[in-house]
Amino acid sequence: QAKKAGRDTLQFFDPRMQQVVRERATLEQDLRTGLAQQQFELFFQPQVEGGSIIGAEGLLRWRHPGQGFISPANFIPLAEESGLIVPLGEWVLHTACEQLARWAHDPAMAQMVVAVNVSPRQFYQAQFVDQVLAALALSGAPPSRLKLELTEGLLLTDIDDTIEKMVQLKQHGVGFSLDDFGTGYSSLAYLKRLPLDQLKIDQSFVRDVLTDPNDAAIAKTIVALGTSLGLRVIAEGVETEAQRAFLQEHGCHAWQGYLLSPPVPMAQFEALARKWAARQIPGH
């Protein structure tokens, strides 16, 4: 019985609960091992503007030795809770910056911008700005080629701290995009104060943009809002030519999605970008 076992002992009476706790502990240990053994890879999904590939979003992939490929949706939350997102996020930043540095003197690739996702816990660290600047300095990557994707969740805690960090990084040329826009709780008053460069229309609004008038209205409103605030607007999750055409017609500046490519390994992204640079496709 729990009482007899004493105050300091946690007892689980539900075996399913025990199972969940055990699996989490295992996954957390696997995350540590995975980080040490370099089981993570950064994939790149091209972003298109005005008929050109202008860069890519870096998306984390984990090749788990026993379970195969694990989706970030299934390990980012645990990495956040356990704090492992800090070293993991730092690895992502370094990997993206090293790639940008390699491209810097390559005429076909030098203009590419790489967007990196940043978790709230990673961003809230006191040393976050220094970590980003260190990744840039160590690699020699041009700061203006790095873009950080933040989510609205960040805005809930300490808006002044968030703005201060963004301003510091912006002074070095780093760009900012607000990811999954429209799904969170950001107020328009905050949006006005943040030194952003881009809004990203969440894929949940893009999916049915042609069939659901509400989604179409939301997408158009985000484009109008972003544009009037002087921001670029990018749509994520574009899967069909009809979605792309609709968004373009309504003034959306850029897009990414399976229509062009899923996130792919670096070499594959580079090959695609070189091919596109060689033959510009009009109209897209």
Ligand code: C2E
């Ligand atoms: P996100 O940043 O909103 O990324 C967009 C997600 O949509 C990615 O899922 C991408 O693969 C997927 N996607 C891209 N194009 C399409 C499309 O046309 N259709 C559909 N249905 N999906 C598309 P992914 O790679 O599984 O990543 C999921 C989430 O995990 C990301 O959402 C991001 O929040 C998080 N994440 C991924 N990599 C990192 C990272 O390095 N650091 C942090 N903190 N979070 C990351």
Ligand code: MG
């Ligand atoms: Mg993102």
Ligand code: MG
């Ligand atoms: Mg997103």
Ligand code: MG
């Ligand atoms: Mg999303």
